[in-house]
Amino acid sequence: MGDDGALIDIGDGRDLVLTTDTLVSGTHFLSTDDPFSIGYKSVAVNLSDLAAMGAIPKYVLLSLTLPVSDEIWIEQFSNGIKALLRSHSVALVGGDTTRGDTLSVTLTAIGFVKSDTALRRDHACLDDDVWVSGLIGLGSIGLLIKQGVLAFPVEEEQDFLRRLHEPQPRIELGQKLIGIANSAIDVSDGLVADAGHIANQSGVKIIIDYEEIPVHEAIKNRRFNQDIESSILGGGDDYELLFTAKAEHMLRINSIAAELGLPLTKIGRVTQGVGVEVCDGNGGLKKDFQKGFDHFATRK
Amino acid sequence: MGDDGALIDIGDGRDLVLTTDTLVSGTHFLSTDDPFSIGYKSVAVNLSDLAAMGAIPKYVLLSLTLPVSDEIWIEQFSNGIKALLRSHSVALVGGDTTRGDTLSVTLTAIGFVKSDTALRRDHACLDDDVWVSGLIGLGSIGLLIKQGVLAFPVEEEQDFLRRLHEPQPRIELGQKLIGIANSAIDVSDGLVADAGHIANQSGVKIIIDYEEIPVHEAIKNRRFNQDIESSILGGGDDYELLFTAKAEHMLRINSIAAELGLPLTKIGRVTQGVGVEVCDGNGGLKKDFQKGFDHFATRK
Numbered sequence: 001m002g003d004d005g006a007l008i009d010i011g012d013g014r015d016l017v018l019t020t021d022t023l024v025s026g027t028h029f030l031s032t033d034d035p036f037s038i039g040y041k042s043v044a045v046n047l048s049d050l051a052a053m054g055a056i057p058k059y060v061l062l063s064l065t066l067p068v069s070d071e072i073w074i075e076q077f078s079n080g081i082k083a084l085l086r087s088h089s090v091a092l093v094g095g096d097t098t099r100g101d102t103l104s105v106t107l108t109a110i111g112f113v114k115s116d117t118a119l120r121r122d123h124a125c126l127d128d129d130v131w132v133s134g135l136i137g138l139g140s141i142g143l144l145i146k147q148g149v150l151a152f153p154v155e156e157e158q159d160f161l162r163r164l165h166e167p168q169p170r171i172e173l174g175q176k177l178i179g180i181a182n183s184a185i186d187v188s189d190g191l192v193a194d195a196g197h198i199a200n201q202s203g204v205k206i207i208i209d210y211e212e213i214p215v216h217e218a219i220k221n222r223r224f225n226q227d228i229e230s231s232i233l234g235g236g237d238d239y240e241l242l243f244t245a246k247a248e249h250m251l252r253i254n255s256i257a258a259e260l261g262l263p264l265t266k267i268g269r270v271t272q273g274v275g276v277e278v279c280d281g282n283g284g285l286k287k288d289f290q291k292g293f294d295h296f297a298t299r300k
Numbered sequence: 301m302g303d304d305g306a307l308i309d310i311g312d313g314r315d316l317v318l319t320t321d322t323l324v325s326g327t328h329f330l331s332t333d334d335p336f337s338i339g340y341k342s343v344a345v346n347l348s349d350l351a352a353m354g355a356i357p358k359y360v361l362l363s364l365t366l367p368v369s370d371e372i373w374i375e376q377f378s379n380g381i382k383a384l385l386r387s388h389s390v391a392l393v394g395g396d397t398t399r400g401d402t403l404s405v406t407l408t409a410i411g412f413v414k415s416d417t418a419l420r421r422d423h424a425c426l427d428d429d430v431w432v433s434g435l436i437g438l439g440s441i442g443l444l445i446k447q448g449v450l451a452f453p454v455e456e457e458q459d460f461l462r463r464l465h466e467p468q469p470r471i472e473l474g475q476k477l478i479g480i481a482n483s484a485i486d487v488s489d490g491l492v493a494d495a496g497h498i499a500n501q502s503g504v505k506i507i508i509d510y511e512e513i514p515v516h517e518a519i520k521n522r523r524f525n526q527d528i529e530s531s532i533l534g535g536g537d538d539y540e541l542l543f544t545a546k547a548e549h550m551l552r553i554n555s556i557a558a559e560l561g562l563p564l565t566k567i568g569r570v571t572q573g574v575g576v577e578v579c580d581g582n583g584g585l586k587k588d589f590q591k592g593f594d595h596f597a598t599r600k
Contacts, residue, residue: 005394006359006361006393006394008358008359008393010310010312011312012310012311012312016316016410018359018361018393018394018408018410019361019394020361020362020363020394020395020396020406020408021363021396022363022364022365022396022398022400022404022406023398024365024398024399024400024401025400025401026400026401027398027399027400028398058308059306059308059318061306061318061319061320061408062320063320063321063322063406063408064322065322065324065402065404093306093308093318094305094306094318094319094320095320096320096321096322098322098323098324098327098328099324099327100322100324100325100326100327100402100404101324101325101326101401101402102365102400102401102402102404104322104324104365104400104402104404106320106322106363106406108318108320108361108363108408110316110318
């Protein structure tokens with residue numbers, strides 16, 4: 001249960017990969033959010049768990065709890081579910097609808113991966129490079145924009161809000177990293193927290209160079225604003241992949257980036273030790289980053 | 301999606317069977333209920349879906365939403381989960397805990413069945429006998445006892461309350477009915493509603509003889525009390541199996557009953573037509589039975 005999903009050897013050369021995630025109104029989204037986005041994101045976060053293991057997603061089961069039966073809401077929500085399933089050829093094979101006071105969505109995703117090849121959290125090796133896909137901090141800055149804490153020109157705001165509401169699970173990337181990455185995880189709790197999961201489970205230390213972290217053009221010059229720094233290091237909801245790989249794989253990783261049209265950026269390295277260290281550009285250490293998403297502590 | 305679970309051919313002579321169910325505080329249980337029972341029942345209703353298809357349960361994933369993090373509650377809840385998993389050699393392979401305003405439990409159960417042998421709802425045949433396992437109405441009469449609507453001597457009340465809180469999925473029975481039953485379902489929505497699912501999906505009519513329905517000794521003489529009649533015909537939460545089989549299988553069915561120490565009772569037959577008819581002992585028809593459990597209509 002340390003990985004994003006459970007691996008089960010079904011004995012025909014494949015492992016079954018199973019994962020489940022619940023999104024709850026008031027915690028992961030607002031009940032007034034666009035139902036399309038709620039559906040879309042529910043699928044995205046589950047497929048992202050499979051992506052982090054290099055699995056090919058095949059099926060999902062949906063369990064929906066609703067305060068009232070609202071057909072228009074359900075139709076838009078279903079459209080969000082179907083949009084992402086369709087683009088990855090995943091089938092909705094079952095489900096359950098229940099009445100309850102709080103809107104809540106649980107998805108279970110089922111995929112397959114060739115036996116003993118799944119990407120894991122506990123296989124990072126000393127001297128591995130640490131890589132991340134895409135841009136980091138988009139989702140949590142999107143949330144700050146939505147809450148009115150930060151503002152940007154409208155077009156740029158769309159980039160952040162789109163990531164918050166319709167994140168893209170990096171399914172193709174996960175599969176291509178099999179045989180290349182020694183460890184992987186998706187950035188859902190926050191960059192430092194998720195790097196910490198790999199470090200702890202692999203028994204190593206991860207050093208991240210703060211200025212190497214790829215961020216949106218709009219915040220490049222505001223990297224040291226406190227809200228933005230917290231979002232980059234501690235915000236979750238990006239659903240990019242963080243992975244480690246031997247230095248000799250750099251060229252292959254760069255060619256995967258080109259093939260997928262998805263930036264892959266080296267942001268640090270694996271060393272002996274414990275935990276995660278974030279270096280600023282002056283040889284100093286950042287220490288007061290928000291420590292990632294904890295449902296029972298940091299947020300309501 | 302018409303069956304209790306989804307069937308997926310994984311290509312090695314087995315079908316994967318997947319099912320998911322959510323239990324929500326205020327709808328399926330009270331937040332003040334014994335956490336052991338909440339855990340136990342969450343597993344039971346999911347394994348019951350697999351039982352109704354003749355599948356062997358192997359794995360479950362748990363997604364728990366909690367208003368507050370209460371370690372004692374979680375430990376007792378986990379004990380309930382584990383108790384039933386252990387007795388059926390099922391492994392908890394993954395999960396997710398989330399904070400949300402309403403206590404809610406979603407379980408996904410994964411099992412296997414030999415390809416093309418799973419029990420289905422849509423294969424009932426004309427002239428099949430209709431059978432049911434165990435006793436009917438225990439769960440919903442348990443709820444009436446809990447609500448103070450009905451009262452019995454304490455020892456008898458325990459039988460009803462135990463079924464309400466810790467129903468027994470009929471896993472062994474389901475597997476033994478493969479090759480014998482033409483159709484099967486678990487009694488979760490209510491006897492008539494669930495018979496209706498088989499009738500509708502098989503394109504037949506099911507006739508049930510009210511006085512043949514096996515009930516607890518304590519209510520045998522109160523069969524025509526209105527609350528009790530509604531509970532027998534319309535109450536769900538029994539998690540017995542309702543199945544249809546050719547008349548020639550009666551002896552084999554009786555020997556399965558003896559082997560399992562579980563009563564199996566013939567309560568009706570399959571004929572041409574539509575829907576479900578319930579006959580009283582005098583050649584009349586019962587028409588005003590509560591039509592089973594509908595989360596958005598009959599109950600809060």
